[in-house]
Amino acid sequence: MNFASRLDNVETSAIRELFKLLGKPGIISFAGGFPDAAMFDVEGIRESVNKALQQEAGGALQYGATEGYEPLREQLSAFMASKGVAVAADGLIVTTGSQQALDLIGKTMISPGDKVIVEGPTFLATIQCFRLYGADIISAPIDENGVKVDVLEQLIVEHKPKFVYLIPTFGNPSGRMLSLERRKRVLELAVNHETLIVEDDPYGDLYFGEPPPPSILSLCAQQPGAREWVAHCGSLSKVLSPGLRVGWMVAPPELLAKATMCKQFSDAHTSTFAQATAAQYLKSGRMPATLAKVRKTYAERAAAMGAALKRELGDAIEFTQPQGGLFFWARLTGANGRISDANEFAKKAIEEKVAFVPGAPFFATNPDLSTLRLSFATADVAKIEEGVGRLGKAMG
Ligand code: PMP
Numbered sequence: 001m002n003f004a005s006r007l008d009n010v011e012t013s014a015i016r017e018l019f020k021l022l023g024k025p026g027i028i029s030f031a032g033g034f035p036d037a038a039m040f041d042v043e044g045i046r047e048s049v050n051k052a053l054q055q056e057a058g059g060a061l062q063y064g065a066t067e068g069y070e071p072l073r074e075q076l077s078a079f080m081a082s083k084g085v086a087v088a089a090d091g092l093i094v095t096t097g098s099q100q101a102l103d104l105i106g107k108t109m110i111s112p113g114d115k116v117i118v119e120g121p122t123f124l125a126t127i128q129c130f131r132l133y134g135a136d137i138i139s140a141p142i143d144e145n146g147v148k149v150d151v152l153e154q155l156i157v158e159h160k161p162k163f164v165y166l167i168p169t170f171g172n173p174s175g176r177m178l179s180l181e182r183r184k185r186v187l188e189l190a191v192n193h194e195t196l197i198v199e200d201d202p203y204g205d206l207y208f209g210e211p212p213p214p215s216i217l218s219l220c221a222q223q224p225g226a227r228e229w230v231a232h233c234g235s236l237s238k239v240l241s242p243g244l245r246v247g248w249m250v251a252p253p254e255l256l257a258k259a260t261m262c263k264q265f266s267d268a269h270t271s272t273f274a275q276a277t278a279a280q281y282l283k284s285g286r287m288p289a290t291l292a293k294v295r296k297t298y299a300e301r302a303a304a305m306g307a308a309l310k311r312e313l314g315d316a317i318e319f320t321q322p323q324g325g326l327f328f329w330a331r332l333t334g335a336n337g338r339i340s341d342a343n344e345f346a347k348k349a350i351e352e353k354v355a356f357v358p359g360a361p362f363f364a365t366n367p368d369l370s371t372l373r374l375s376f377a378t379a380d381v382a383k384i385e386e387g388v389g390r391l392g393k394a395m396g
Helices: 014-023 042-061 070-082 097-109 124-132 149-159 180-192 216-222 253-266 272-284 287-316 342-351 381-395
Strands: 092-096 115-120 136-143 163-166 196-200 230-235 246-250 317-319 327-332 371-375
Touching: 042 272, 070 092, 070 246, 070 272, 092 097, 092 253, 097 124, 097 163, 097 196, 097 230, 097 246, 097 253, 115 124, 115 149, 124 136, 136 149, 149 180, 163 180, 180 196, 180 216, 196 216, 216 230, 246 272, 272 287, 287 317, 287 327, 287 381, 342 371, 342 381
Parallel strands: 115 136, 115 163, 163 196, 196 230
Antiparallel strands: 092 246, 230 246, 317 327, 327 371
């Protein structure tokens, strides 16, 4: 078949191949990016579905506005306000997961050959999505405090990108948290260089101790003119349910209007049934308890994984203990002649019935072959201990 040339630079993700192995019996998987299904507040969602059907069946089952179901936009506006961001209901649109918000940003902003700056490493699906629109992707390096802003500034000056895509809070895959000082610098760069910053924030609510610094979007309140340079993507996927496919985008009005137009041509609107359910859930007041539960569970698992990695792999591995999110991002040191290639290590690990994802595919350019991503979300503490023990054996 003679497919469109836009597909020439995009492949099915390398990670998908690995996922095929995960169905094997007895495998402990640290590979996925899923939240734990045991965390889903099934009872609360059931109540919300019932209420949506009792109170608003017409709206919940009918076609709806592309911008989103009004009661949900209002609830999301209140949810953002609880996190210190003033966004009116009509200052956001509801999207089919935050993945669609990213796609709409790609669709509205990228012409073939346009430059886009992302973190190295970053979310794989975003790399693929922006490539589909023909972006020339440039990676900005990170350290333990997130993207290195000095380098970012040089790259912005040199490449004049259409936008910069960042996951400032507990990034996928990096798990890193961009420091407050750097968030402020990023906003200064946005204003000074008139560059759009796309802040992807599906993990910001999953903190283990102190809350993270305010989102880049909320810092706009302190920086005149900044709001017109920030698009922010939110999601209920990691805190409530990814199957609902409810995400949202806050952006300058012009971008929001173009994104709405493009959304209209693809899925018309996000499922009104899912939106009405989400609206009822947010209205029910159950979210704070749900958040407290997921934070506590993931915090225990992250602590267990960090301790087990140190114990079982010692100086063969380096990592920063994540303060939230779902992931450890680690580097194999090769100390004392041990394995330093994450692909080789992944194969040995599968033989020991434990899986993780090698880090190379998360780099848009210059992959670091010694890196890997381990998710602590879906295995309980006992499984984490067992699985990391198997990693120790695989390392030898
Ligand atoms: N951004 C990042 C950084 C993610 O890790 C994910 C999900 N893995 C998404 C966006 C998309 O999430 P959703 O579409 O379910 O909101």
